[in-house]
Amino acid sequence: MRGWLEEFGPRLYRFAWRLSGDPHIAEDLAQETLFRAWRNRETLRDPERLRIWLFRICANLWRDEGRKRKVRGPRLAPETVEHDRAMQQPWTNTSETRDETLQVLAAIADLPERQREILHLAACEGLNAIQIAEVLETTPGAVRSSLSLARQGVRRTLEQRTSVREISHES
Amino acid sequence: MKADWRFDDGALDEMIRRATDTVELPEGFEQRVGAAVNREATAHHQIRSFRLLSPALAAAAVFALLFIGWRVQTLFSPAPTANAPAVVNADEGSPEADRAVVRVSFEEENDAIVIREPSSNPNVTIMWIHPVAAQQASAPDTTIEPDTTDPTNQMRKGSDS
Numbered sequence: 260m261r262g263w264l265e266e267f268g269p270r271l272y273r274f275a276w277r278l279s280g281d282p283h284i285a286e287d288l289a290q291e292t293l294f295r296a297w298r299n300r301e302t303l304r305d306p307e308r309l310r311i312w313l314f315r316i317c318a319n320l321w322r323d324e325g326r327k328r329k330v331r332g333p334r335l336a337p338e339t340v341e342h343d344r345a346m347q348q349p350w351t352n353t354s355e356t357r358d359e360t361l362q363v364l365a366a367i368a369d370l371p372e373r374q375r376e377i378l379h380l381a382a383c384e385g386l387n388a389i390q391i392a393e394v395l396e397t398t399p400g401a402v403r404s405s406l407s408l409a410r411q412g413v414r415r416t417l418e419q420r421t422s423v424r425e426i427s428h429e430s
Numbered sequence: 431m432k433a434d435w436r437f438d439d440g441a442l443d444e445m446i447r448r449a450t451d452t453v454e455l456p457e458g459f460e461q462r463v464g465a466a467v468n469r470e471a472t473a474h475h476q477i478r479s480f481r482l483l484s485p486a487l488a489a490a491a492v493f494a495l496l497f498i499g500w501r502v503q504t505l506f507s508p509a510p511t512a513n514a515p516a517v518v519n520a521d522e523g524s525p526e527a528d529r530a531v532v533r534v535s536f537e538e539e540n541d542a543i544v545i546r547e548p549s550s551n552p553n554v555t556i557m558w559i560h561p562v563a564a565q566q567a568s569a570p571d572t573t574i575e576p577d578t579t580d581p582t583n584q585m586r587k588g589s590d591s
Contacts, residue, residue, distance in 0.1 A: 260471075264464050273453050282456055290463045294470050363449035382443035383450045410442055418436065 260297050267313055268293065270384065274314060277379045278321045280368065288324070292317040314384070315394045318376065325372075366416035374409035381406055534559075 268289060275288035295316055296303075303312055367375055373395075380386045380394060388399040388406070395402070433441035532555050536542055540561075547556035 260467060261464065264460055264467075268460055268463060269455050272455055272459065273450055276453055277450070286456055286459060286463070289459075290466050293463060294467045297467060297471060359445075360449045360452050363445055367446065367449075378446065379450070382446040410439060413442065413446070414436055 260293070263293060263297070263309075263313075267310070271313060271317055273383065274379055275317055275321065277367070277375055278318075278372065279324075284324070288317055288320055291320055295320075310384070311386070311390055311394055314380065314386075315396070318395055362417060362420050363413070366413045366420070369416055370409055370412050374405050374412065377402055377405045378409040378413070 271289040271292050272285050275292075276282060276285035279285050279288065292313060296313055303309060367378065370378065376395060377391055380391045386394065388402040391402045391406075392399045435441040435445050534544065534557070543560040543562060545558040545560070547558065549556050
């Protein structure tokens with residue numbers, strides 16, 4: 260378990276955080292994912308597939324959590340999530356890169372949930388379309404389509420924000 | 431030349447990865463998660479052990495109840511009667527059964543009524559001896575011949591055959 264925690268704990272946390280936008284929910288999701296995986300570790304036949312298996316558990320837990328949230332009430336607005344997220348994170352870089360980081364995070368936050376999931380697994384975990392399809396229990400074709408849309412959406416948002424910043428600098 | 435994220439998927443992914451890596455873990459995350467997982471795993475193991483043991487415990491309880499019920503039954507059941515007649519199967523294969531001659535006779539002053547009971551075994555003679563007066567029937571020092579013709583034979587005092 261210690262090995263799993265060190266290798267996958269931070270990665271699961273970041274994935275859960277991307278899904279939920281809440282650090283407390285993200286920690287609970289990561290914790291529950293590791294516990295369920297540890298309890299059912301005998302069912303994992305191929306150790307090479309451990310990463311896919313863990314992210315699949317996490318995605319399913321988030322989906323179950325999402326059903327409960329629909330019963331409880333409306334979600335936070337993306338702007339609120341983005342702002343809270345930016346305020347809660349300890350920054351380790353300069354103000355310029357921090358600016359870029361904030362913009363990238365905000366652009367991803369604007370995406371629909373499914374596109375956020377897929378973009379994170381592709382960009383941050385390096386999974387291919389087939390592996391992502393296995394994690395999210397969908398088809399590789401649907402993954403490629405959503406991934407393309409996600410990248411287009413992020414580019415569009417970043418270009419708009421970059422244009423606004425350039426205009427404000429000029430003025 | 432650095433790839434432009436506007437046109438290159440790899441460059442865009444790299445930018446996304448850099449931004450995501452700035453998301454630091456909450457302080458004490460590994461300790462909290464590790465401790466919680468260990469607690470859950472211990473509780474799960476205890477529940478699982480109980481579930482494995484419970485059929486055995488249930489079986490043991492059933493056996494204990496059956497044993498107690500059997501003991502109670504034997505304690506309160508009547509004791510077997512003394513002097514239960516021993517049953518000896520007649521040796522039907524023997525062509526010439528060596529029959530023991532049983533003679534019962536009474537002293538003149540003893541008054542008793544003897545009633546013979548039918549017996550399916552030719553080697554067994556059953557009789558009831560009833561004292562007429564309030565006197566204990568003295569141990570008969572007599573013999574009685576087996577009656578093969580009449581299964582019931584009432585004899586009175588003085589019968590000596």
